[in-house]
């Protein structure tokens with residue numbers, strides 16, 4: 238690219254970045270919970286996001302649809318051409334920030350918009366996945382799993398707080414929305430590209446706008462229940478109690494101690510409920526969630542086992558009963574080496590130094606990658622704050638990502654040709 242074209246690409250990227258930031262603010266108003274950002278699988282707020290995004294996508298020349306798993310899809314270009322898939326998720330954690338997921342979907346739209354003057358021999362399909370966080374059903378990636386034909390088995394038996402299963406929610410959605418289309422990705426998908434805020438402090442600490450993701454840590458989601466005996470808080474001497482919550486507290490400090498012995502592993506107990514839940518009643522049953530992650534699957538599996546063993550050991554010392562269950566597992570993935578190299582190369586072309594990073598967070602790319610060659614680009618995340626209303630990203634860094642994405646589009650056709658020849 239000549240320096241004049243570079244300059245104008247840069248200016249185009251900055252304009253597109255300002256639009257993208259504005260749109261993140263608009264979508265942040267779509268929520269299931271007034272006063273905070275919350276959007277869950279197939280919820281009214283997800284529907285609202287689709288209604289807001291549709292005209293933006295149509296104005297960019299896209300054919301827009303919603304599929305049977307609630308994923309928003311926009312096709313820009315010839316439907317018979319190979320497709321570059323660009324996307325991320327539109328759902329959120331409770332009390333979320335405005336950029337996790339949404340930014341990657343809007344990046345796809347922005348890149349289609351800035352491509353109007355260019356003729357590429359591939360189409361761009363923008364994907365706004367309906368569930369990556371697992372907020373409603375505890376099990377993550379429901380949207381991308383449906384897109385790769387993996388939404389079945391025990392996953393569709395998971396139930397939400399109202400006792401509705403994934404299968405029932407999908408059936409109800411299909412009845413209410415007969416216009417929805419097949420969720421499976423087209424076989425024309427040639428590559429998947431996801432932009433996402435880093436959700437951590439590494440890029441900021443190195444003063445870099447962008448990072449190139451090489452792989453993503455695997456994760457296990459589990460439940461641990463401790464069963465004791467509920468009883469009167471005033472009449473039962475301490476030595477005669479079978480207090481499930483006191484047992485859970487001991488187990489949780491064990492989770493911390495054990496996990497620190499496994500280098501680079503993380504384990505989180507994020508939800509806990511105690512029954513019957515009276516201030517003057519000894520807790521009889523405690524249910525805890527458990528999220529365990531590591532870049533090596535064998536280490537993660539060994540850690541889950543050690544944490545389960547700890548629950549049984551605590552239970553046996555205290556006369557409780559422990560039930561442990563892993564209900565979801567996502568293996569670690571390496572992203573496509575040649576696409577990773579391409580992402581690194583085009584970031585350089587756009588004028589940005591990058592480093593390669595591993596992601597501890599889960600992303601839709603880890604579900605798509607075994608099916609479609611995939612790459613991810615991280616954007617610096619001030620303070621590393623994410624899954625929090627203070628989550629942010631700098632407009633200049635969004636411009637850096639858009640400029641990099643524009644160079645990616647320019648190089649992608651040649652990349653496809655090289656891959657087809659190899």
Ligand code: GLV
Nearest residue numbers: 370597598599600
């Ligand atoms: C999603 O953000 C996750 O990593 O759990």
Ligand code: MN
Nearest residue numbers: 330337370624
């Ligand atoms: Mn998230």
Ligand code: MN
Nearest residue numbers: 337338369600
């Ligand atoms: Mn995310």
